[in-house]
Structures are given as structure tokens and as C-alpha cells.
Amino acid sequence: MLYKTKFGDMDINDDQIITFENGIPGFPNLRKFILLARESDNPIHWLVSLENEFVAFPIVNPWIVCVDYSLNLSHLDIQELNIENQSDLNIWAILTIKDDPSQATINLLAPIVVNLKNRKAKQIIQEESNYSVRHLVKDEVEKSKKIIENSKTGSG
Amino acid sequence: MLVISRKIGESFMVGDDIEIKILKIEGAEVKIGISAPLYVKIYRSEIYQKIVQENKIAAQTNVDNLKGVIPGD
Numbered sequence: 001m002l003y004k005t006k007f008g009d010m011d012i013n014d015d016q017i018i019t020f021e022n023g024i025p026g027f028p029n030l031r032k033f034i035l036l037a038r039e040s041d042n043p044i045h046w047l048v049s050l051e052n053e054f055v056a057f058p059i060v061n062p063w064i065v066c067v068d069y070s071l072n073l074s075h076l077d078i079q080e081l082n083i084e085n086q087s088d089l090n091i092w093a094i095l096t097i098k099d100d101p102s103q104a105t106i107n108l109l110a111p112i113v114v115n116l117k118n119r120k121a122k123q124i125i126q127e128e129s130n131y132s133v134r135h136l137v138k139d140e141v142e143k144s145k146k147i148i149e150n151s152k153t154g155s156g
Numbered sequence: 157m158l159v160i161s162r163k164i165g166e167s168f169m170v171g172d173d174i175e176i177k178i179l180k181i182e183g184a185e186v187k188i189g190i191s192a193p194l195y196v197k198i199y200r201s202e203i204y205q206k207i208v209q210e211n212k213i214a215a216q217t218n219v220d221n222l223k224g225v226i227p228g229d
Contacts, residue, residue, distance in 0.1 A: 006219060026208035027215070041222045055215045058222065065226065076194055096214045101224040107214070110207045123211075127203060133210040138227050 005048050006056040007036060017050065018114055018121045021080075025110070025123060030055060033121070035090075035114075044095065047112065057112075062093035065106050065137055067144040069093075070129070073113065077124050081115040090114040094123075096134065105134040 003010050018033045029051070036046040036056075043064050049055035062069045071091060073083070083089065092112040097104045108131035114121040160168060167177035173193050180187035190198055 024211055025204060026211040043226060044222050046219070049215075056217070056219065057211070057214050058217050058225075060226065076197070079194075094211065094214045095217070095225060096210060097217050097221060097225055098213075099221075101221060102227075104225040107207070107210055109203075110210075123207070125199060125203065125207060127199060133206050137225060141227050 003050040004053040005050060006053055007046070007048060010034070010048075010050075012050065015119075018047075018119050020121050020123070022122070025125075027052070027055065045092070047092065047094075058095040058097060059092035059112060060095055060106065062091060062106065062108060062111060065093070065144065066108060066135070066140045067147050069108060071111060071113075072126060072129070073124065077113065077122060081113060081120045081122055082118055083115055084117070088115050088117040090116050095137070102138060104137045106137050106140060107133045108135050108140075109133050 001012060001014070003012050012034055016034050018035065020031050020033065022028070023030050027049075030049050032050040033047050034050060036048050038046070041058075044058050044060050047057040047059050062071075077083075090113075092114070094107045094110075094112065095104055096107065108126075109129065110123050110125050110133065112121060112123050162168065162178045164178055164181060167175050167189075169175055174196060175191040177189040177191075178186065179189050192198065
């Protein structure tokens, strides 16, 4: 089926569609999305709305930015997404990118969790964590480098 | 908005299965107990609103502006 998206008209098969049954905070009526990988944007991917041609979120695997990132799924999240196996999960963090790309931030408080098995997805809110919606990407990358260096010297 | 007055230890119902009880009042802070089914999500409003705001900004990202976002990339 043909959809109008932020990336132009896209021909999408039903089995490519990811469903947010309750929408996304701020966009409660948007349920159908696809994951788009453009080689030139790697490692950033796009979560593209099929119902609003102005909506697409730049997303990234949070562990690429923050190596010690932790994620706690509640029983409710597990139930809602019918998660049977952790290996079925795809985790993404949304990036906020304004004019200056070096000031880009990453939302570690509310990651996107996709169950690849049934293609259900949800933006979960880690309310009990110390994460915020706005971590400077370059700071997190810098911290991650130090963690990796320390683990190397530590292991001898 | 509906406004109701409650004393400490008193509660009120939202629908048939959500009970909200006033537990403690200390100065400007109120402790509230909420009994609700598991499928009812409860968030502090300001956290939820922050996520809404951030999502609205992120959703409008220019699709041709990703160079240099991930340093060392």
C-alpha cells in the first residue's frame, strides 16, 4: 500500500508496519510506523509515521551512545507488548537534533521498545531511573569512551 | 475541573476500580495513595509532559541534518 510520509511516497507491505497501540506521547492518534534505515544516516535510523507525513523521529541504538545504558521493562510493558523472548526486542532512543548537530540530545528516559515478533511497539517511561529526556550525545559518547578505556586497562 | 475536599485518611473513586486516598499532608506536600488495576499507567504529570514536548520537537527533525550528530561517526 502507498503511504505519504516525510520521506515521500512509500510503498509499504503490512508486515513491515510497527504498531503503537496507544500512540506515542504527544501523538496519541499515530499508531502505524515503519523503521527506515538510510545508509547515509547510519547509525541513525528513522521511525516514520505512515499516518502523518510531517512526523518522523530520528532514533539510534542507545548503547551506541551510552555503553552502560540500562533499561527496565515493567510487567505491564512485557504484557502489553506480549514479550516472550528478550531476543525479540529492538530498543531505540529518540534523538533531538536542532540546527547545530553537535548539540544533539538523546532521550534516555523514554526509549522505544519494539517486539519484532509481533511488531508491537511502545515508548516506555523509566520513571524510577535517573535518566532525562535530554542527554547531550557528545557527552554520553565521551563518557562511554572512558568506560571502555577503563575496562580495557582493568582487564590488564 | 471537578474540585472535592478530603481529609487525611479519606479517599475518592475514579470510575469503579481506581481509589485515590489522601495519606499525609506536610506543609506544601501531599502524600497520595493510588489503588488502580495494573493496566492503568500512572505518571507524574511533569515527566509525561516533558516527554510529550521532546517528542514534538524530535518529530520535526530536518531529514537532511544528521552529519556530526554521533561524534566519531
